[in-house]
Amino acid sequence: MITTKQFTLIHTDIYNIFISKEIFEPFADQKMSRVKVKTNHQNKTIEFYAAVKKDKMSGDYKMMFSKQKQKELELSLGDEFTIQLFEDTSKYGVDMPEELEAVLMSDYDAYTIFESLTKGKQRSIIYGVLRFKSSQQKIDKALIMCENLKRGNHDPIKMFKLE
Structure with missing residues (x-):
């Protein structure tokens, strides 16, 4: 399994995390564009999945970094x-x-039908169910879906x- 060592970044962009091509190269060489990410800041840790794309300007790689995730980490620009x-x-x-699985x-x-959908549509449905808080809401929405x-x-x- 491909993995990086833990490395340090400075939060410089409110929408993205930038990763040097040297760090992301093992993934790019294997044509992987999705990764599991583990981030830490001030004793707070979150894990999430992300799509990584090549930044045309710098040649490095970037992934979206939502305001919600930044808030969970209590991360501000410059940290x-x-x-x-x-x-x-x-x-x-x-x-x-x-x-949803049940x-x-x-x-x-x-x-x-779900299995025949593209991976992106499948993820959209999964994220759609995940946005509901209670287990019962998730079940109800999964049944409707x-x-x-x-x-x-x-x-x-x-x-x-x-409808």
């Missing part, structure tokens, strides 16, 4: 933080919520709404 990259070995490029396992037709998939409604905006 130093540590980061480590790991090969993404997950099936979907994000952890599947238990509730609903898909109980509905073979919806599962088959399954019905919409079977009706042929793959529109991410309408995916979690009854």
